[in-house]
Amino acid sequence: MPFKQWIWQDKENKQLLWFSIIIMIISFAWLKYVYPFPNFIPPDSNNYLEAANNNDFISIWPIGYSKFLRLISIFSRSHFVLVILQYLLLMGSVLYFLFSIRYLLSPGKWLFRALLTISIINPLLPHIANFVSSDCLFVALSLTWFTQLLWIIYQPKQKLLLLHAIVLLLAFMVRFTAVWYPFFSIVLIALTNIPRRIKWVGIGAIALLLFLFIGRTQYEYKVKTGTVQYAAFGGWQLAANALYGYAHSQQDDPTSITWKYKELHILVNHHMDSLDHLVIRPDQKIGVYYLWNFKSPLRVYPVKSWKITTAPPSFFEQWATMAPYYASYGRWLIAKHPWSFIKHFIWPNLVRYYAPPAFFMEKYNLGNKQVDPIVVTWFDWTNNQLPTRAKNRDIRIANIFPNLLAILNPLFLISTIAFVGSKSFRRCNKISKRIVSCMGLVWFSNAFFSVLSAPIELRYQLFPFVITLSFSTLFISSLIMSLSQESETNKKQVALISETAM
Structure with a gap:
């Protein structure tokens, strides 16, 4: 039966969908009772709103979420409408993924019921939907993208490939x-x-859409900042990551520094000297210190560079103009001190991948009771107060999940290896084997990129959390069933041998 027809005509599916809707209503009602207003992450949320308000095409952060805010504002500026739309998109993508798993891999009835219930009642999902941030939208799009990959493995049609390119x-x-x-x-x-024709249509659609978007982005950067680049944030992030490694290295002799980076690197050395005199260093743990703290050499250097200018450019123009230089500096610094970078950035970040800290998710509006003017302007509020019905602004439920992921991630690795080496995997059809391979590769690709790119937080790992939980459950269930069947077979064989002997 086709998937759409199967969804709406199968009695079990109908009951599970109604059950999911009831849970979603209860979860969302609870969320909005405790937190009537959205959650904000300064400066991220403010920047998204400013870019949406100005209808910009480039910004410090990727422009997609600002365009989403702009689209929603055509119909409503209500914060409630924004949050409920984010929640519906997220839960829709979760249900699309879960029912695709049921259709493609046919897990047991009670196993799927348990998996669906655990996924739907996940308290992080309504919380992430309550953020004015790109996190919720990105999780929804990532889940849709991954689910489409499974369908491409199963039944790659031209329409699906074109929709995949858009997602x-x-x-x-x-x-x-x-x-x-x-x-x-x-x-x-x-x-x-x-x-081959359908294959090239799919690949061509992906390449064309990305080429047009990247080209337009680079053109906007050229017009506004005089630099040709795609993501200015990447240059700053690379330099900030590199400084966490260099902070624990022996400082370079100024005479050995290439002229291109000499002035900046001398400033960095002075900063490292000042940090050495502190009892508690602000860069003791990897985070956002070198990226956003006003005392960071990366923030001080542009101010010094433009201090003599009579009409200094805007913050964004300064920020974007410095990005290519910082990207080059970051690569040079990592190449010069590779082992220190691995020890003091990659390794701590790898540890954080297995147990991502909650950070922004553990405190409502970072503990602040007020919001910035752009929030008041965008949502047409009468004041800047952010009241809650909670006794304090701690989101305690979020603190459970770092420990949960510390168990889940190793469990996924162990169960995957055990399942692939078991008879259960060998008995799978080709489609199932390819789906399992796809899941493993996506998990490792996400882990590899996350560890190398930026300090990891819980909100960045909700997409892999959802798919890892599901596949870990499937693998463990299959292994248990296989062991149970082997045990029953062995008992029957022993009984048969005993009867024969008698």
């Missing part, structure tokens, strides 16, 4: 993390056994 573009616009998605999709489509 891929949207994810690419919303978060820089999606930079590896197109490569994964193109390789998967190239390896799929479909007519």
